[in-house]
Amino acid sequence: MKFIRNAKIIGIKMQPLLGAYHLWRKCGNRCSNWVRKNIKNGSIKEIRKYGAGYVFEFTIDKKYWSDKRDSTKISNDQCTSAELANYLKNETSVFDGCANKVSSQRRDIVNYLAERYNGYGARNKNKKVPNVHIKENKSWYFKEQFVSVNSKTKTITINTLLGKIETTYAKGLKDNKIKGSKGGNINIRRKEFVCAVECEKDTQYEPEDVLAYDMNMQENYWLTFSDGTITSIPEELKNACDYVRNTQELIREKEKPVNERSMRSKERTKLRRQWQEQHKVVNKLCKIQADIILTKVIDNSMLLAIDGVGTGQSHGTWGQDHMTKYLITRCENEGIPFYVVNPAYTSRTCSMCGHEEKSNRKQTDVFSCQSCKHSQVSHKNAAINIKNKAKSYIDMGFPYGDYSSFAKENKIKKKILAVASTDNNQS
Numbered sequence: 329m330k331f332i333r334n335a336k337i338i339g340i341k342m343q344p345l346l347g348a349y350h351l352w353r354k355c356g357n358r359c360s361n362w363v364r365k366n367i368k369n370g371s372i373k374e375i376r377k378y379g380a381g382y383v384f385e386f387t388i389d390k391k392y393w394s395d396k397r398d399s400t401k402i403s404n405d406q407c408t409s410a411e412l413a414n415y416l417k418n419e420t421s422v423f424d425g426c427a428n429k430v431s432s433q434r435r436d437i438v439n440y441l442a443e444r445y446n447g448y449g450a451r452n453k454n455k456k457v458p459n460v461h462i463k464e465n466k467s468w469y470f471k472e473q474f475v476s477v478n479s480k481t482k483t484i485t486i487n488t489l490l491g492k493i494e495t496t497y498a499k500g501l502k503d504n505k506i507k508g509s510k511g512g513n514i515n516i517r518r519k520e521f522v523c524a525v526e527c528e529k530d531t532q533y534e535p536e537d538v539l540a541y542d543m544n545m546q547e548n549y550w551l552t553f554s555d556g557t558i559t560s561i562p563e564e565l566k567n568a569c570d571y572v573r574n575t576q577e578l579i580r581e582k583e584k585p586v587n588e589r590s591m592r593s594k595e596r597t598k599l600r601r602q603w604q605e606q607h608k609v610v611n612k613l614c615k616i617q618a619d620i621i622l623t624k625v626i627d628n629s630m631l632l633a634i635d636g637v638g639t640g641q642s643h644g645t646w647g648q649d650h651m652t653k654y655l656i657t658r659c660e661n662e663g664i665p666f667y668v669v670n671p672a673y674t675s676r677t678c679s680m681c682g683h684e685e686k687s688n689r690k691q692t693d694v695f696s697c698q699s700c701k702h703s704q705v706s707h708k709n710a711a712i713n714i715k716n717k718a719k720s721y722i723d724m725g726f727p728y729g730d731y732s733s734f735a736k737e738n739k740i741k742k743k744i745l746a747v748a749s750t751d752n753n754q755s
Contacts, residue, residue, distance in 0.1 A: 329529045329728050331660040335506050337477060337484055337521040339498025340514065348488035349468050349516065351425055355489060356437050356462045358422040363441055367457050375446040378402075381409040381435070382442035388415045409438045426489040433489045436472045443471075465516045473509035475521065484521060502527070531663045531728070533629045538722075540633035540715035541621070542671065542707045545646045549693065551617070552707035554633075554715040559617065561646065568609040569646050575603045607645075614650040622658060631665040633718035635711075636732025656730065667718045668730040670737060674713035675706050 342349075366372040366386065374385040378401070387405045392415045394408060402408065407415065413434040416422040423434050444460045474487040477500070485494045487509075500506075505525040512523030540554040550561035561569075579600055581589045591599070625632045634655050637648050652668065659666040675695070677684040683699035690696070695706040721731065724744055731737040 329531055329660060329663055329665075331527055331529070331729070332524050333502065333527045334522050335500065335502035335525040337497045337500045337503055338519070340484060340519045340521060341495045341497065342516070342519050344493055344495045345486065345488075345514075348486070348490045348493055349514075351489050352433075352437070352468060353462050353464065355423050355426065355434075356441065358420075359416065359437055360441050360444075360460045360462070362416065362420060362422055363445060364457055364459060367445065375442050377446070378408065381439050382446065383408055384412055384442070386412065388412065392418070409442060410435045413438045423489075427491045430487075430489050430491070432472060433474065433487065436470065436474070439471050440469055468514040468516060470511045470513065473511050475512060475523065476509045477503055477506040477521075479503040479506070497521075527660075529660060529663045531665050532626070533665070535631035535665045535722070536629045537631070538633055538715045538718050539621075539625055539628075539630045540669070540711050540718060541635055542674070542710035542714060543635045543637055543646075543648050543651065544707060546693065546707070549705070549707040550646070551621075552705070552711050554708075554711040556708065558708075562613060562617075565610060565613040565647060568606045568613070571606045572603060572610060572645050575599055575606075579603060607650075610645060610647055611650040611654075614647045615654050617647075618651055618654045618658070622655070622664065625664060631667065631718060631722065631728075632659060633714050634666060634668045635714060636668040636670050636730070659728075665728050667721050667726065667728065668732045669714045669717050669721075670732050670734060671710065671714060672734075674710040674717075677709075677713055678702055679704070679709045679712040679716065 363372065372384055372386045376383050376385075383402060383406050385406050388407045388411060392407070392411050394411055394414075397408070397411070410431070413423075413431065416438070417426075417431075417434060426434065441460060445458070470486075476485045477483070478485075479500060482497055482499075483494055484497055485492060502525055505527065506523065507525075510523040510525075512521055514521045538554070542552045543550065544552075547566060548560050549558060551559040553559075578591065579596060581591065582593075582596060589596075621632070624630075632655065634652055635648070636652070656666070656668065658664065673684055676686055676689045678688060678695075678697040678700060680702040681697060681700040683697055685698050688695060688697055689706050691706075693706055694703075695709040696703045724741070726740055726744070731740065
């Protein structure tokens with residue numbers, strides 16, 4: 329079973345890096361000011377994701393265009409992050425003080441700021457343009473793979489705007505798993521580098537059966553399992569979830585103009601602390617329920633099919649954001665076979681005949697198939713469908729993991745089918 333965890337480098341000797349860090353921060357803030365100014369005056373009309381980088385709707389001279397530019401996807405009044413970085417190097421003072429052969433590092437800064445401005449625009453349509461500022465002595469971000477670590481010699485090497493710099497560190501957590509170059513970030517004050525690494529764990533057992541559940545906001549059907557077991561939401565958990573949902577909009581008022589806010593900043597800060605405390609209560613109580621589920625799964629050598637229902641940002645929380653994260657982490661750490669299953673249409677698809685129709689579920693808790701007339705509690709029907717989907721993953725040979733998005737599910741399906749096709753052709 330393969331999964332991603334954070335590796336940490338601790339006690340970095342920062343002195344050799346500080347000159348490069350301060351230059352990165354200066355260039356980043358210059359670039360941010362330039363981007364913000366050109367968004368406000370209308371010169372940059374749009375920023376959108378493009379492959380591993382971004383495309384700016386901003387016209388530059390063709391002499392700054394890349395040889396790899398795809399004219400079918402990028403019009404004459406647009407430029408990529410790399411092209412914009414090249415333009416800024418030659419036409420502005422944004423990257424003054426940098427070494428010559430650091431085009432990737434310049435592009436990395438442009439990508440970082442594009443992500444910040446693009447993300448803000450996606451969340452806040454037609455709102456004022458933010459002032460993205462990189463604060464001093466906070467973090468040093470690397471979106472691209474500029475950092476390499478040698479766990480034997482306890483050295484860390486970074487490709488910076490001043491060139492390659494090597495320094496030492498005191499100790500590491502999973503530093504032996506850092507292979508090749510990595511992206512990540514350095515916490516300047518803590519003198520730590522954190523990056524994602526791939527880990528692997530043998531499974532405890534081969535699953536003999538599957539346990540799936542459907543999780544939803546209905547109090548009496550909070551957790552409905554494929555074996556017919558039903559768990560109502562505990563009263564303390566319900567109250568904590570209600571508090572979190574009810575205060576969410578008040579906390580988000582920070583994004584509104586001042587004259588449209590119903591409370592002052594100090595009051596909102598106090599409310600946010602209470603909101604965070606209630607999130608901790610939700611997390612604690614969800615872990616108790618999750619441990620009960622996992623004990624049952626392990627004792628019966630079962631695969632756990634986790635309901636991949638959306639998290640609390642868009643749906644409001646009823647514990648699903650905490651439950652899913654905790655279950656995945658424990659399954660990965662302990663080698664418990666699991667899949668996270670996309671629950672789309674599971675509540676309106678018949679678990680008996682497979683017929684899918686919106687009118688199969690005319691009431692929240694009642695499922696009645698319009699084709700075969702099968703009738704059942706809608707949540708149990710959904711849990712059985714999630715179980716059946718997990719079984720199909722087993723039959724196809726899916727690696728254990730998270731398939732809550734159709735994109736990832738389809739990617740794995742194509743890969744498996746391609747391998748099967750190749751094997752058939754060779755035989």
